[in-house]
Amino acid sequence: MAKDHHGLELTGASATAAGLYQKALEAQICYAGDAFTPLEAALADSPDFVMAHVLKGWITLMGADTPTAAIGAAAYEAARTLPASSREQGHIAALAALLAGELRGAARILEDVTIEHPHDLLALQAGQNMDFLLGDARMKRDRIGRVLPHWSRDMPGWHGVLGLHAFGLEETGHYERAEDAGREAISLQPRNNWAQHAVAHVMVMQGRHADGVRWMRQENAAWQPEAMLGVHNWWHTALFHMGLGETSEVLALYDGPIYGEPTAFGFNMADAAALLWRLELMGVDVGGRWNILADRFASEPAGRNAFVDTHAMMAYVGAGRDADQAALLAAQDQAIAGPGDNAMFVRDVGRFTIPAIQAFGRGDDAKAIELLRDVRNRAGRFGGSHAQRDVLDLTLIAAARRAGATALERALLAEREAAMPLAREAIRALAA
Missing domain, CATH: 1.25.40 (Serine Threonine Protein Phosphatase 5, Tetratricopeptide repeat)
Structure with a gap:
């Protein structure tokens, strides 16, 4: 055999x-x-x-x-x-x-x-x-950590194990170890998109925007050709440019490798929606991009993944699609009573995040604040990464500012600065 x-x-x-x-x-x-x-x-x-x-x-x-x-x-x-x-x-x-x-x-x-x-x-x-x-x-982290005694650097595939471990370490806050593991994986296999992405996650969480641009565009560009994870890794690159205030570069990436060729793949659409939503929160006009994305979301059944559906609501709000918003909310009612783990995702998270995004889009900041404050500390239960779910905190900060809830806004910015001291300048720009 x-x-x-x-x-x-x-x-x-x-x-x-x-x-x-x-x-x-x-x-x-x-x-x-x-x-x-x-x-x-x-x-x-x-x-x-x-x-x-x-x-x-x-x-x-x-x-x-x-x-x-x-x-x-x-x-x-x-x-x-x-x-x-x-x-x-x-x-x-x-x-x-x-x-x-x-x-x-x-x-x-x-x-x-x-x-x-x-x-x-x-x-x-x-x-x-x-x-x-x-x-x-x-x-x-731990499903990878438990196999490490069975592996060594000279074994084929070691770079893959390191890349996986790097992401697990990053998601549990071990940033230095995560970056070391990811960089070692890249030294062994520069095309390893997952290891490249793990190091990018570290830099996002630490607010190292200039380092991130260098890492994604200069230090190792070998990940870019034929990248199956290309949309997501370019999304990370766009976040670094966004942190530097380079919104024209963000839009260029969106119109190029991120969503220049629209797809209906759930996580690609989610990345596209999250990027446009963040730009909108910054006051950037994204033009007709929402309509193209909303069309793609509408081409796929709703109610299968609350994480993706939260981003679908962003697209429907951005495009002004009231009927699609209503249909999406109805799909959550069906999902919560249905089979599979998505019922749990909707019950624990989606039934808060999806109407919160709708409420924010309608200018109902009080409702958006209430829902997001209720859910943000357990939003991990519907999947995604810390970097992806950060859009919820950014929306909460924007809602607090727009509602004139100055004390809440200051508290949210202070907690953010304490968690990411290297990003102090970018965080303070949020209050400008």
């Missing part, structure tokens, strides 16, 4: 297909390059190659639009009836849970896979993705 670089069995694979799979997996771990061409070649060679179907599922089911997610569902259907090892069966079961909206179940299954098989880099990556969707910062 064919095996991967770490001796893990690859059921149904020829030696040729196993080599092609390894190439596809490296692209997926880096979020850079073409994973699909070698993966399709592997399946053409070995149609019963179960992990090739599994990898296809993981590539296409995270934040995808409906047609792409259908490819992932078909990959799962192809895999579930094939002979498979217990490790491979774990992946299949996790995909089934993801398709059912049971993200906590998928996360636990993948946790068990990596406890038994700590060299399963795909299970580590997919598991951290589940932690991201769940907003589970501790597991973003």
